[in-house]
Amino acid sequence: MRRAVSVSEALAARRSIRAFLDQPVDEDEIRDILRRAARAPSGGNLQPWAVHALSGGKLAALKALMRRRCAEAPEGEPMDYAFYPADLKPHYVKRRVRNGEILYGALGIDRSDKVARLAWIHENFQFFGAPFGVLCFVERGFGPSQWLDLGIYLQSVLLLLTEAGYGSCPQADWALFERTVAAFLGSPPDLQLVCGIAIGHADPTRAENLIHTERDDPFASYDMSA
Ligand SMILES: Cc1cc2nc3c(=O)[nH]c(=O)nc-3n(C[C@H](O)[C@H](O)[C@H](O)COP(=O)(O)O)c2cc1C
Structure with a gap:
């Protein structure tokens, strides 16, 4: 990916x-980015994010474990929360469906092909083949304000990675295997896995990397929810 030179x-x-x-990848550079992103603001300066980085043999071991776990539990493990509310308003449903159309269209996966779609979801747990993976946590008792802070940290990481010329993908799907990940890492029980980040050099030839996702005017979203 081309290096970016301004925030815009x-x-x-x-x-x-x-x-x-x-x-x-330059692992020291990525670790430095993960540290510098912590200049992100947070309520009360709590800095509620906690990250664990994986590469090399440990990353390969997690990927191998996840291949086995995806075969054993294709839909993932029980979760404490749903990714989306059951009663999404139509304009959100429309965006979600459109997002799927764009991505699965590029991948050549038919909307009705549940097997292929699930196999694709499982690629999340290979960090989409990335040589560097990050897992992001917050304390289990933390609420919306701290999750909001983590989101700001996450976007800061993504922008710094872009500036440095790396490709990345934020991955909430990792929460589907929180138990497996916690056991693998031996992570503190008070920490809750929120998402992963796949990091590496983008393959510019692959269709899934060439899609252009859409955005609506946030002012219009306010009106639509009225
Ligand atoms: C918090 C968060 C979680 C996400 N989780 C996943 C995920 O688990 N798997 C995935 O392929 N994409 C995931 N995405 C990427 C979104 O699908 C993507 O950001 C959206 O479609 C807009 O596309 P863009 O990032 O290319 O602009 C996630 C994005 C965010 C911000």
């Missing part, structure tokens, strides 16, 4: 990358 450029250039080149 990084914001415009960033997109979710779901296929990576078999090319090493």
